[in-house]
Amino acid sequence: MSTPVDPNSEKHHRTEPAIDGSPPVTAVSARRLARRRRGEALRRFARDYARNRAGIFGLASLLTIGLLALTAPLFIDQAHLTITGAPGESYQPPSWQYPLGTDNFGRSVLDLVIWGARVSLTVGLLATFVSVTLGTLVGVTAGHFGSSGGLGGRIVSTVLMRITDWFLVLPTLVLAVALAAVLPRGTGTIIIAIGLTVWPPTARLVRAQTLAVEARPYVERARALGGGHAHVMGWHVLPNVMPVVLAQTTLLVATSIIAESTLAFLGMGDPTTISWGGILEAARTAGAISAGIWWYMIPPGLAIAVVALSFTLCGRAVESVINPRLRGQS
Template sequence: MTASIVWQRRRAAAAGVWRQFSANRGGLAGLGLLALIVALAVLAPVLTDEAALDVTNAPGRPLQPPSVEFPLGTDVDGRSVLLLTLWGARVSLLVGFAATALSVLIGTVVGLAAGHFGRWVAAILLRFTDFFLVLPSLVLAIALSAVLPQGVATIILAIGVTAWPTTARLVRAQTLTIESRPYIERARALGAGHAHVVGKHVLPGVLPLVLANTTLVVGNSIITESVLAFLGLGDPNTVSWGSMLQRALGSGAVTGGAWWYLLPPGLAIVVIVLCFTLVGRALEAVVNPRLAGGAAPRGRDTKDRSGAGAPRKTGERS
């Protein structure tokens, strides 16, 4: 009986979140376009022939302009740019999601530990976090990608272990806010341990904010992956949007006027990052209603900066 009540409340809460999210047209449009891009990337092996990615099986002429046969033209090897863009989405999205998952996991664990335990644990973890915040994450990712063997796993590791400090700071601040509430003190007074407080009270309160931040981190991870691939640090055996731009620049597509080789991967990066940004902003407005321009909290009288309308104390001069 208790479990069914809990699930009913969770379903009602999820329905309320969806109603608030769907009221944001930008977030809804970003989610729909993002779902379409992910579906095309997942169904790429079904919709296209993977063998056409091999330069020995290229069906067209090098740098052929857009036509009926090749809607986005061909690359320097005669491969379809549309085909490369679809398969490049698979690698870029894989790296973006996997690196974000690793980054958010590290940041959440560090932030929870620093906010919950405090004292010397927080001091050590915060100094460790500040070290990564001071050093540019892109420079660290480039250094790791240059040292470790080239591959998709290396790119994921390089981005994941360098992009977590912002999440850690955010989670720590939210943890301190939650643990200052009275029900946490009551739980501790009743004998609740660290695992119960963190697992039952703190983590559920932190997760919505982490989810909203995750959508923004995915966009940054995709941009970082594109930069690393553009610099030649990605996997040479796979196709991604960054590697397409790097190969287009190296083959003289810029000077040769082959705009169809440059625009598709560049626009794909812009569109996918814009989608994640719109979804993330909409989720932030759901998690923090003040961002949506909500009404003033109940129980507080609104007054202008001059203090007009504020109640005067007895004996106060006019």
């Protein structure tokens, strides 16, 4: 007597005709089906994102600036960026030879801005990575143990959130300046100072999303079948909060770049590296503001504004694609 076959069982296989006329083949495995679904989700995400004109503009701007930053060593002589190797005269106005003029040492401001994008973008991306990683870890841990960890878990969740609230009430810029002043001066210090100060909003956002995910039936089933804390957080909670983390990441990059420029403008950055904030700080120190040398101050400021706006537009576009409530509003 044959046993009935459950059509929803993973062991059940159905046949599909091949496109090229060859004999039918067995249906795809569970892993291949999962990869197919992920591919369809990515294509659907790209299609929905492409409908957002502001997001496309922001992405195109970022790709252009990123390409210029990556290829800068191919068309910029690093010797011309040094004080002793500058080929031009000081404070030359914009011309065909120097489209954005020269600084007080005779260096091309256009070359400085393009080269400074390398440091500013690197610091912004790495600081965002530190911030998002820390915020996601704290948010997922606090949300998970706060909802299913018993008395001890609730204590852990409360302690983590009180630490988060403490960082929230502190002025971010003041705390970053204090950290940059205490630690050795350098690009790594700027990354750590920014990453350790802008993570609390991510932690609170991820915690709220974690609490929503923890209340879903499949998480309760996984917990009832013996899934531990690491299994639930790693296999069920984290994949479902990643869309929110992605949207938050695109928004935090702009904040990190502005913070890096601010710290460099205040003299907390590495004086041996060229960044947009460092260019502004050098222009202020050289007296370009009082002398009316506008071509020394405006280009790096516009670069900061364009990159920050582009990341913000990309973040809003990603958020509108992920959140169905926001679709059609951008």
